[in-house]
Amino acid sequence: MTQQDTIQLGGGELSLWGKIKLTIARRTEGRGVALLAIILTVALLTEPLVFTAYQVTLGRIALIGLVALGLTAVILMGQLDLSVASTLAASGVVLAIIPDLTLGIIAALLTGLLVGAINAFGVAIIGINSFIWTLGMLFFLRGVALVISNEAPVKLTNADAGIAFGQPLIGPITPRILIFILVFIAIQVFVSRVKMGREFYAVGGNPQAAKDAGIPVKRRIFTGFMISGFVSALAGVINTLERTAADPIAGSTVLLASFAAAIIGGNYLKGGRGSIVGTLIGAGALGVLQVTLTLSGVQVPVQQIFIGLVLLLAVTTDPNNLRAVLSSIRSARSSRVKVQKPASEPNKSTAS
Amino acid sequence: MAAVVEAKNITKAFGGVKAVDDVTVSVEAGEIHAVVGENGAGKSTLMRILSGIEFPDSGQVMVEGKEIENSAKDSIDAGISLVHQELSLVPEMTVAENIYLGGFPTSAGFTKRKEMKKFAQETLDEIGVQVDIDERISRLSVALRQFVEIARAIARKPKVLILDEPTASLTPAETDYLLSMLERLAKQGLAIIYISHRIPEVFRLCHNVTILRDGKLVYVSEIKKTTPQEVINQMVGRELKLDLESRRDAKPGDVVLSAVGIKAPGVNDVDLEVRAGEIVGLGGLVGAGRTELIRAIIGADNKTAGNVHITVDGKRQQITSYMSAMRNGVAYVPEERRVDGLAMTMSVTDNVYLPNRKDLAASGVINPAKAAKVAKELADRVGLRPPEIKREAGQYSGGNQQKIVIAKWLHKRPSFVVLDEPTRGVDVGAKAEIHRLVKELADQGTAVLVVSSDLPELLELSDVIHVVRDGKIMGTLDGAKADEKQVMGLAAGEKLVEA
Amino acid sequence: MSKNEPITQINAMAQAPEEQPKQKSRRGVEWFAENGIFVFTAVLILSAAIFVDGFASLQNITDVFHRAAPIGIVAVGMTFVVISGNYLDLSVVAQVATAAVIMIAVSNEYGYFAAVLAAMLAALIYAIVNGVAVGYFKANAVIVTLSTTYVGLGLLRLLSGGSIFFGPPDGALAQFGAGKLGPVPYSALVLVAMTLILAFVLNRTNFGFTVRSFGINERATRLGGTNTGLVIIGAFLVTSLSAMIAGFVLAAFSNTAVSAMSTGYDFQALAAIIVGGTSVFGGKGSVLRTLLGVIFVSVLSNVLVLLNIGFGYQQMALGVLIALAVTVDALARRAGKK
Amino acid sequence: AAEEEAATDTSTDSSSDSDSSADAGDDTLEVYALLPQGNDQPYGTTYLPPMQAKADELGINLTITNSEYDGDKQASECEVAVAAQPDGIILWPALADTIRPCLEAANNAGIPVWITNADVNPEDADLTYGYSGTDSYGQGAASAEMMCELADGAEIGVIQINGLSGNSVATLRGNGFAETIAAECPNVSILAEQPGDWNKDDSQIAASEMLTAVGIENVQGLYAADDTMVAGGIAALEARGENVEDYFITSIGNTFLGNPLVIDGKLDGTVFQSSSWDGENAVTGIYRAITGETSLGRDDDASVLYMPNPKVTIDNATDPEVAPEW
């Protein structure tokens, strides 16, 4: 081994097709895109109304997706936030019980930030698994929402402002959709371009490495949970304004739907892998599916079965897993065709 | 010349055990300083303290005479850069991002990606490593990851570079390259602390050596003034009669394993035979596909083509899956023991019980007394220290963990044992013991297949050596006569000179 | 062999770091971290007995057991899925309701035997679908069981029409549901029996062993010669069978069944498992602890109702309880390390 | 009376004159029914078939949604419905407080909305074409009136089992009961209340615990917001070996579960609620709105169809008019 100037360890140059394949392989959103494409095609064929009434479809996507966007920030760090739905409910009630609208909105959003901080405190400072800590928070906040609302829906003092809020701003774009888009852009830029957000991937992918590299892991966890809490509260505010009342048991379908959106979008629950774009795609797929089913008037139990099957399909078709399953089926099949030749072949040289 | 970095009277205990006990080390600019010691001697802990990751119970770290605060960031800023023993990269981030982890160049909080990539490329060019900087770490080989980790350390423009067993997963060629690189860097005035279990490396590269034993500093010397024998003696605390080089007399019997036409990702049509009582070694560079080959043979990963048969007591069985391999007496000591080999938070007993449970409890109901008895016997047989079978596997040092992995398989009297890098990151004492165990197995008539990147080990153990390159066997050597040059020649793609 | 002797000798003498005996205080703290739930449960029960009127009455003990039984049976079974490192089985909600509806609706028509068979078939299907998706397709358990919940509840509603079913008032099922041994209802005896059986399965059988070792290290378990897919199916099967029995117990207790009757069982069971101290990371935990967690949560709910505290406060208390249980555990562990 | 009215106008060969209908130019009318329950609950299960039958009869094509009492989901379903431009919308509010935006949207799109089962808040009534159904508050009040009669001036204590916390029917019935008791018979005191979540098992435990909490000797009466839950309360008393007939027990529903209890003398009174009436009249109502028989607001005579809510006691429990339906 004489003196070398360089050492080549990786693969060589790639063809164009190789580069394309490489780029695709590096992305995490594949399944979400495929699912969305199928759903869009089916919707286009069976219920074109999904597209003509696109503001409704967008509204549904925003309803499902907003919370999922915040949640993704937490998931990227390998954490979970089960308290999002309760945060949504509690902040909505906070908004409604405060007579002054502006003050109410501020208080509601602060509630979200506070919840996020408490979640992060439990996870980062006390050092508790986020699944458990936020499960506690789920119950606690639901209780808080019930207690401060006196266990009944609270009407907004200024209901007209709420109704005005629900009206389209530009074309069919309602504030909800606009806020959703803005939040998407903000978080997307944050985790892909901003140093702090980019480091979420490091915290999720290898916390020890992140710590060793001088990344303030705890502070990142605080940021992530506060994003999640804030976005959930924002969703609570939007819902309350649009409906002109706050429901203390709101969001019963939000938690699971937002998890489903994040996971269909290719976010890895153990952290470090995934993207905000993926979550958007996941929310899109779910939202279009729901609207299609509602529009075509399918009976609710059948809808449920449908959504369940789609979810099951989405989650069992991770390309890597599928490949592994297929090849083990193949080798299991070949194992049955046993070669029964006795050990009589000559001792041929083991290598040539 | 003044010391660039100085660790003064460092002490650190983990729950009563002193991992580092009043150790003082200092390194000057341009000096390469070796720190050696057995597994668990406290080397890594000391380095983690130096680089601000671990808090010492007492003592201080000085850089250029100034005491530095104990935080990862401060240490990095002060110019201490650590290449971790356990790889410390983020799998889903790109090479460039990993190189700048924690220190992305930014403007107003936004990462400057172009700049980052440019710097990363420059750093890689500087150390002469070619790799796509946009590739994700998870898709790189272990060796490449190691070099990325080194690139990261260097990108921080350190005054002191600490490398904790950087060559453990490198082939000789890569090691060679790394060592010359380090020499070059030292000449440019960098202070280097170098940790390795490979004594020859230390003697080739380093100027001074510090030896730790049980957390205490026991020996400091200029390399020129000591000998490998002396260093090893100091490490183990007494004189070691070197019989690492000893070979056994092989008496191969019938063919036990025969693999024909094996193809799998990274494996390209390989035929292989191993006989009873024979140790077959697989040599080659990292990334040659040896791990893939053996995993395909025993069914741990799926193969795309080929047949594998195992003959035990005259009965010839086809191996189609890992399960069928196990049923036919295959034992597998995997490359990555933390991930594949052990359940770290389970006790030694439980780890030993895992592959033997059908044997020890045919009815499916566990008999704890019997399990403990077997575990105890096996722990004694492999020389586990301390032999506390209720202890969690993760509480043992690397070498002892490896002994547990081997012990798991001994109860069943395997007919065919496969060991992948059995002594990677293992200290000399434990290494010798593992070698003894492997030879003992072969002497008892077991067929053994060993993958090793450690050439002396390969030459010492193997009766036959196959050298693998690009997923193919490039040549076969007689273990008794082969030398390092021949193996390396084949591995690197040179023609086999008839021995 | 003689040539090996020198090395053996050397190694026998080379010192490995022997761990020193732990200090007493540290032991104490660790003991507390491990066994805090026992202490907390005892303290809660004792203080409730002293300070809450009526708590210690026989009737109230029966009520606590009634509270604990169905959710407890679900929880001890679900412990297997949690220990295997798969978070939880959300589909228990659908499974409990399915079993209850089948038990009453089918037994009204075709008798108990047919009902039990049908329910077992349903449990088996749940276990296989959940288990195959998680075990072989390596899909995330939360989402898999979420989707089987959707499908399962959808099917149940489609087939049952969402109607409320009730059994004959003096049928065997109703009698079992109202039956007691002293103050202990039969359903609680079922819970205890299930706990003992499942504790045995988890701790003393090879199946239970592989569930635990899978939860700690999947790959090492596979390389130890385990069909890990079957282990996961097994863990889900235990959960499904428990959910089925919980459905029976619930049906017997109320002698009615409707598809919405087990809402919330998913997270309530998980809460009990967590309060008991089983780790959602897998590997660590026990069925007995889950039983304690269930008792703790049930006693707490009972006490709050006895004090006529509103539902909102009850939910808050459950949240605080979970946080407290894990915080104490974490702090004790940290103290133990120092 | 309402049923007869609806039955009279079954001839529907003429197309709808609704200007907003985009896709219903011919025989069938498109109607969205936004419900908060369906085949997941006993009431919904028995509500749907008569509704469907009535729709078939009137040539209406129903698209039914179920928001599972999630106000946000219903709001979104309302948006979908408005976007589909049907001839009419039947709305059973999941949460009365949150449906005003839905009503406004439908109004702006020129789609008539008929409210069923649970009425909107008074200030929102102007945005609807009418209401058919019962009065949840009134049902609670009716149950309370029976309790007052039973107590007959005596000082008694009762325990109260409510529906699911936060649910608006639960809140209305609970308030109806409690406020009527307070107003009409202050001699009856409510000693404790807990939710029974519309379930028999949950209410049985809650009832039993309340009995322990307040001391069973202080309790002479029991009220539950529906028959399923009262069955749980009765079971709790029976499990203690109490003679249920000694207690004053009232509830709401007159269901398959509750009616036999009345006949047995265990349940002293319940309030009949007919799911078939409810389902049928929802369709009848929207049909009237679509055909212009009623217009926006509640001014027309035909714009409010109140479900008869007869009190059911042992005296009339076997009458065919109050035969249980769900």
Ligand SMILES: Nc1ncnc2c1ncn2[C@@H]1O[C@H](COP(=O)(O)OP(=O)(O)OP(=O)(O)O)[C@@H](O)[C@H]1O
């Ligand atoms: N985080 C920790 N908690 C408890 N004990 C620890 C911890 N880290 C290290 N130890 C213990 O401290 C001792 C020194 O470990 P260290 O990793 O520093 O050894 P080493 O010399 O680097 O060994 P090796 O050659 O195997 O890398 C060992 O006994 C080890 O078990």
Ligand SMILES: Nc1ncnc2c1ncn2[C@@H]1O[C@H](COP(=O)(O)OP(=O)(O)OP(=O)(O)O)[C@@H](O)[C@H]1O
């Ligand atoms: N950047 C990469 N992208 C894709 N595949 C890679 C990459 N680097 C390595 N590989 C694959 O991984 C294999 C390397 O595995 P590994 O390093 O375990 O080989 P090995 O010969 O078993 O080495 P050793 O056992 O000495 O570590 C190669 O065969 C190659 O196919």
Ligand SMILES: [Mg+2]
């Ligand atoms: Mg080390």
Ligand SMILES: [Mg+2]
């Ligand atoms: Mg390898």
